[in-house]
Amino acid sequence: xxxxxxxxxxxxxxxxxxxxxxxxxxxxxxxxxxxxxxxxxxxxxxxxxxxxxxxxxxxxxxxxxxxxxxxxxxxxxxxxxxxxxxxxxxxxxxxxxxxxxxxxxxxxxxxxxxxxxxxxxxxxxxxxxxxxxxxxxxxxxxxxxxxxxxxxxxxxxxxx
Amino acid sequence: xxxxxxxxxxxxxxxxxxxxxxxxxxxxxxxxxxxxxxxxxxxxxxxxxxxxxxxxxxxxxxxxxxxxxxxxxxxxxxxxxxxxx
Numbered sequence: 001x002x003x004x005x006x007x008x009x010x011x012x013x014x015x016x017x018x019x020x021x022x023x024x025x026x027x028x029x030x031x032x033x034x035x036x037x038x039x040x041x042x043x044x045x046x047x048x049x050x051x052x053x054x055x056x057x058x059x060x061x062x063x064x065x066x067x068x069x070x071x072x073x074x075x076x077x078x079x080x081x082x083x084x085x086x087x088x089x090x091x092x093x094x095x096x097x098x099x100x101x102x103x104x105x106x107x108x109x110x111x112x113x114x115x116x117x118x119x120x121x122x123x124x125x126x127x128x129x130x131x132x133x134x135x136x137x138x139x140x141x142x143x144x145x146x147x148x149x150x151x152x153x154x155x156x157x158x159x160x
Numbered sequence: 161x162x163x164x165x166x167x168x169x170x171x172x173x174x175x176x177x178x179x180x181x182x183x184x185x186x187x188x189x190x191x192x193x194x195x196x197x198x199x200x201x202x203x204x205x206x207x208x209x210x211x212x213x214x215x216x217x218x219x220x221x222x223x224x225x226x227x228x229x230x231x232x233x234x235x236x237x238x239x240x241x242x243x244x245x
Contacts, residue, residue, distance in 0.1 A: 023194075062194070062195055063194065063195055063196050063197070064196060064197050065195055065196075065197045065198050105195070105198070105200060106224060106226065108192060108194050108195045108198075109189060109192075109198075109200050109202065109224050110224065111194065112189070112192045112193075112194070113222055113224075115204075115220065115221065115222050116220060116221040116222070117221050117222055117223065117227070118205075118221045118223055118227055118231060121230075121231065121234055123234060123238060125238060125241050125242060125245070127245055138245070140241075140242045140245045142238045142242065143175050144238075146207075146219070146221075148219055148220075148221045
């Protein structure tokens with residue numbers, strides 16, 4: 001089964017799935033889903049420790065917000081460990097972090113935003129010509145609608 | 161987020177809320193429980209809105225840099241349009 005576990009394409013998919021669940025808040029990405037989609041030949045009792053190892057590595061990298069030097073050093077150490085990773089796996093992990101680092105940091109920041117955020121913004125510009133009480137000729141006015149809220153809440157607020 | 165091509169409000173609806181003040185602060189997130197080593201800028205904004213004589217409300221929110229850049233871009237677009245009028 002080591003052969004299947006070493007597949008680089010599957011590992012890339014696995015890291016994606018782990019990131020979706022751990023950082024980007026997508027529910028429902030279970031161990032069984034990942035196994036059946038990416039490593040169908042691997043029995044669950046072998047897959048479980050493998051998944052835990054990859055998850056641990058990804059979380060360590062994200063938690064330390066590793067730059068590329070730290071990443072190389074960390075992954076090299078992992079390849080030298082007993083029960084660690086192969087150098088091919090290290091290459092896949094390295095490539096994954098380099099392309100997903102920004103997005104993952106952004107998600108971690110959004111997860112830790114406990115105050116309200118800006119969930120939406122739309123606007124229009126009116127040009128007031130006249131009104132009954134005052135002859136305002138040609139006054140442009142910007143009207144904005146902002147959706148401000150915590151996760152799951154939307155409170156529209158209309159201002160001009 | 162694109163500007164709406166249709167009116168948000170119908171022609172009779174009157175918007176009386178005005179933007180009275182715009183306050184901001186630029187901060188840096190240094191560490192999270194999920195990410196111990198972080199240097200991430202973020203912008204917090206407080207808008208004071210209210211009708212002329214009634215109570216002023218504060219609306220506060222936070223943005224990371226990508227949403228802030230979009231926020232800024234919207235204002236730039238509005239300013240460009242107003243210039244042409």
